[in-house]
Amino acid sequence: MTKYNGVTMEKLKTIDELNILRERLKEETFKPDTPRIRVCSGTACTASGTPKLVTAIEEETGKKGLKVEVVKTGCQGFCQKGPVLKVEPQDIFYQKVKPEHVRWLINYTVIGGMPYRQGLYRDSFLTDPVPDVADIPFYKKQVRIALRNNGLIDPLNINQYIAVGGYSALAKALSSMTPEQVLDEVDKANLRGRGGAGFPAGKKWRHTKKAQGKIKFVIANGDEGDPGAFMDRSVMEGDPHSLIEGMLLCAYAIGAEYGMIYVRHEYPLAVKNLGIAIKQAEKFGMLGKNILGSGFNFTLDIREGAGAFVCGESTALIASIEGERGFPRPRPPRLSEPGGGAWGYPSNLNNIESYACVPPIIEKGADWFRSIGTENSPGTKVFALTGKVVNTGLVEVPMGITLREIIYDIGGGIMGGKKFKAIQTGGPSGGCIPEGLIDTPVDFDTLTKVGSMMGSGGMVVMDEDNCMVDVAKYFLSFCQSESCGKCPPCRIGTYQMLQILERITSGKGEEGDIERLEKIGKDIKQTALCGLGQAAPNPVLTTIRYFREEYEEHIHDKYCRAKVCSGLGMFRIENDECILCGLCKQACAFDAVKETSRSFLIDQDYCTKCKACYLACPVGAVKVEKKQHVTRDA
Amino acid sequence: MKVEELDIDEKIGNVRDVLGETQKKRGVLIHAFQSIQKEYNYLPEDVLKSLSKKLEIPLAEVYSTASFYKHFYFKLRGKNVVCVCSGTACHVRGSDKVLEKIEESFGIKEGETTPDLSLTLETVGCVGCCGLAPVVTVNEEVVGDLNPKKVTGIIKRVQNAK
Numbered sequence: 067m068t069k070y071n072g073v074t075m076e077k078l079k080t081i082d083e084l085n086i087l088r089e090r091l092k093e094e095t096f097k098p099d100t101p102r103i104r105v106c107s108g109t110a111c112t113a114s115g116t117p118k119l120v121t122a123i124e125e126e127t128g129k130k131g132l133k134v135e136v137v138k139t140g141c142q143g144f145c146q147k148g149p150v151l152k153v154e155p156q157d158i159f160y161q162k163v164k165p166e167h168v169r170w171l172i173n174y175t176v177i178g179g180m181p182y183r184q185g186l187y188r189d190s191f192l193t194d195p196v197p198d199v200a201d202i203p204f205y206k207k208q209v210r211i212a213l214r215n216n217g218l219i220d221p222l223n224i225n226q227y228i229a230v231g232g233y234s235a236l237a238k239a240l241s242s243m244t245p246e247q248v249l250d251e252v253d254k255a256n257l258r259g260r261g262g263a264g265f266p267a268g269k270k271w272r273h274t275k276k277a278q279g280k281i282k283f284v285i286a287n288g289d290e291g292d293p294g295a296f297m298d299r300s301v302m303e304g305d306p307h308s309l310i311e312g313m314l315l316c317a318y319a320i321g322a323e324y325g326m327i328y329v330r331h332e333y334p335l336a337v338k339n340l341g342i343a344i345k346q347a348e349k350f351g352m353l354g355k356n357i358l359g360s361g362f363n364f365t366l367d368i369r370e371g372a373g374a375f376v377c378g379e380s381t382a383l384i385a386s387i388e389g390e391r392g393f394p395r396p397r398p399p400r401l402s403e404p405g406g407g408a409w410g411y412p413s414n415l416n417n418i419e420s421y422a423c424v425p426p427i428i429e430k431g432a433d434w435f436r437s438i439g440t441e442n443s444p445g446t447k448v449f450a451l452t453g454k455v456v457n458t459g460l461v462e463v464p465m466g467i468t469l470r471e472i473i474y475d476i477g478g479g480i481m482g483g484k485k486f487k488a489i490q491t492g493g494p495s496g497g498c499i500p501e502g503l504i505d506t507p508v509d510f511d512t513l514t515k516v517g518s519m520m521g522s523g524g525m526v527v528m529d530e531d532n533c534m535v536d537v538a539k540y541f542l543s544f545c546q547s548e549s550c551g552k553c554p555p556c557r558i559g560t561y562q563m564l565q566i567l568e569r570i571t572s573g574k575g576e577e578g579d580i581e582r583l584e585k586i587g588k589d590i591k592q593t594a595l596c597g598l599g600q601a602a603p604n605p606v607l608t609t610i611r612y613f614r615e616e617y618e619e620h621i622h623d624k625y626c627r628a629k630v631c632s633g634l635g636m637f638r639i640e641n642d643e644c645i646l647c648g649l650c651k652q653a654c655a656f657d658a659v660k661e662t663s664r665s666f667l668i669d670q671d672y673c674t675k676c677k678a679c680y681l682a683c684p685v686g687a688v689k690v691e692k693k694q695h696v697t698r699d700a
Numbered sequence: 701m702k703v704e705e706l707d708i709d710e711k712i713g714n715v716r717d718v719l720g721e722t723q724k725k726r727g728v729l730i731h732a733f734q735s736i737q738k739e740y741n742y743l744p745e746d747v748l749k750s751l752s753k754k755l756e757i758p759l760a761e762v763y764s765t766a767s768f769y770k771h772f773y774f775k776l777r778g779k780n781v782v783c784v785c786s787g788t789a790c791h792v793r794g795s796d797k798v799l800e801k802i803e804e805s806f807g808i809k810e811g812e813t814t815p816d817l818s819l820t821l822e823t824v825g826c827v828g829c830c831g832l833a834p835v836v837t838v839n840e841e842v843v844g845d846l847n848p849k850k851v852t853g854i855i856k857r858v859q860n861a862k
């Protein structure tokens with residue numbers, strides 16, 4: 067018998083014992099009248115200073131002899147304003163809290179029950195601060211299913227998970243539902259895979275269930291290789307038990323005994339928290355043999371990746387789990403079929419977020435789930451909103467919300483009052499959606515229709531200072547370097563496309579380059595072996611589709627309107643704005659900046675368009691302009 | 701980790717019940733690389749040789765597998781590892797400038813180590829702190845919201861650490 071946070075921790079032998087424990091924990095944990103501070107301990111907030119903050123809080127409350135419960139929660143989503151914290155019972159949200167604020171914060175709020183104005187969130191300096199969490203635009207439109215416990219509980223404390231209703235879906239399934247019923251419920255909820263393609267989870271589960279063989283695997287894909295996405299991480303770090311419970315329910319439904327979580331190695335905290343959570347669940351009897359006396363067995367292991375994006379692809383992931391190079395292979399056999407999964411055993415692979423959505427579905431029913439989101443894409447999706455928006459972070463929104471609502475209502479609009487240009491969704495496999503389509507509802511099918519995809523949920527907002535050709539080049543070079551090299555269309559094709567893009571962005575684009583890109587892109591899409599290659603041309607093809615004039619400008623006018631690409635445009639110094647500091651002359655390696663007694667000017671014969679002067683100028687007097695075509699009428 | 705101490709059954713976990721000996725040995729390979737790298741900071745040749753003997757996997761196969769994954773190194777790395785995030789959000793917010801600045805200050809390019817082994821400079825796809833872009837990790841610590849001024853701070857910190 068071990069003592070754990072004041073609660074005796076014993077193996078729970080029956081479902082009743084779990085229910086009794088929950089009732090007790092519900093009363094003991096998070097009592098409504100105790101003062102409580104929920105401090106975000108997500109990776110981003112920890113980087114911005116949570117540990118020092120916690121020490122300061124503990125010192126301050128110790129000094130004053132106050133009883134304040136400090137809950138170190140997972141990522142609360144608003145990472146950019148980190149470290150963030152919530153004070154209860156007043157429910158006041160504080161952002162960018164520094165240790166020196168702690169004294170005031172405690173005096174005002176914990177003792178006085180009033181907000182401490184300096185730490186509150188405000189939209190801008192001109193507006194009034196917003197104390198109440200529910201009123202903050204960033205949180206207002208969010209609906210939390212997968213992230214339901216992030217920001218609420220301490221991920222390392224299973225008791226808190228149980229107290230807020232955790233493992234009650236498992237109890238319900240084991241006590242009153244057959245595996246078939248669990249499967250039917252997920253099927254009916256039309257839960258679609260959150261890892262990319264949006265394949266219905268119920269269908270996949272059924273496939274695996276039907277497959278021949280006694281031994282089956284449930285595997286969670288926590289590779290999350292898309293640059294710019296971090297929702298799976300926040301679940302693994304911030305609420306590991308909900309992933310475990312989701313996997314348990316899947317295993318129960320399809321009759322699997324073994325489970326595996328594949329985590330990318332860049333997420334050490336996720337590995338640590340999952341490891342602790344698994345140990346706790348084993349101790350409580352939620353994992354192992356004869357779970358809660360039901361006769362159902364399930365164990366979990368963690369596998370760490372080793373830095374290969376392609377290992378997120380299902381067949382490559384299996385190869386990596388088996389200790390091989392992470393090469394994808396042609397399907398069939400699918401993972402769900404004999405000979406296809408881990409060590410040939412039928413395996414069900416889902417994304418982390420997909421599993422995290424399962425417990426609420428079982429607990430509240432498929433109809434409840436379907437009441438959120440759209441007909442064909444029920445539920446919510448977590449997005450990592452980043453790029454040039456005012457508020458960046460993790461947001462969970464109901465499907466069907468428009469891009470405009472995400473960018474302007476939740477994201478607070480474009481940084482620095484610049485003009486919105488495009489939003490990139492779906493990571494390197496997705497595409498760019500232009501301003502004209504900003505009222506597009508966000509769901510699996512609509513995003514595919516406009517040429518992008520849901521992907522794992524990265525959303526990068528771009529403004530007029532981002533060059534679309536450069537962005538396409540960035541994503542393509544990511545896929546090109548991550549290509550495993552097994553199939554030629556992906557290995558050679560992406561390289562060829564990249565060469566053309568390099569040429570275009572350095573001012574050497576040729577007539578016919580756009581058509582060449584389109585041709586190669588389509589060929590790769592049709593012939594590549596796995597999803598990496600098949601999707602790699604997407605960013606290029608969508609930017610050509612929606613921003614063709616930018617490509618043409620690069621090629622014909624040798625001009626980059628966002629002034630990102632070097633080697634393009636005509637450089638000129640605006641005398642009216644020039645402050646004669648001479649930094650441009652210093653910066654130029656080619657002696658192209660000439661000095662007269664009252665001005666600086668650029669000698670076009672020497673200028674290599676390297677942009678050094680443009681970047682050096684402190685007042686923005688160096689202008690990059692489109693070359694004027696001299697047309698002579700005959 | 702000493703290769704001799706590698707406990708295959710323990711490392712492979714619960715699935716040991718359903719796997720054959722060869723499957724188990726192959727299955728712990730990547731795990732073993734990780735533990736070796738944790739100890740030595742890279743994968744030394746002689747250690748890989750004894751690993752190949754212990755797991756009965758040809759050395760060429762061992763190298764072939766290890767070299768597939770970006771995370772494994774075959775050369776000694778610096779005491780400090782500075783990793784510039786080049787994920788989407790960081791790229792859009794100017795991570796290449798940050799990288800350039802660091803490259804300049806230490807006179808090494810991305811992927812290289814200073815001759816005195818004090819520092820290795822790398823880039824990474826995404827560390828998942830996009831809210832703080834552009835981001836750099838110094839050893840395990842994430843430093844976000846960078847600008848050229850703060851980069852200099854990081855450089856100093858690393859120099860002091862050595």
Ligand SMILES: Cc1cc2nc3c(=O)[nH]c(=O)nc-3n(C[C@H](O)[C@H](O)[C@H](O)COP(=O)(O)O)c2cc1C
Nearest residue numbers: 259260261287289290291378380416417420597598
């Ligand atoms: C190149 C490539 C990378 C992928 N990376 C991931 C990933 O990081 N995380 C993920 O959940 N799925 C990833 N997928 C999708 C998986 O192959 C698979 O479809 C998914 O994990 C299934 O889970 P779901 O049905 O719950 O979405 C990737 C696919 C490809 C082709």
Ligand code: FES
Nearest residue numbers: 106108111143145
């Ligand atoms: S890490 Fe604190 S809000 Fe994301």
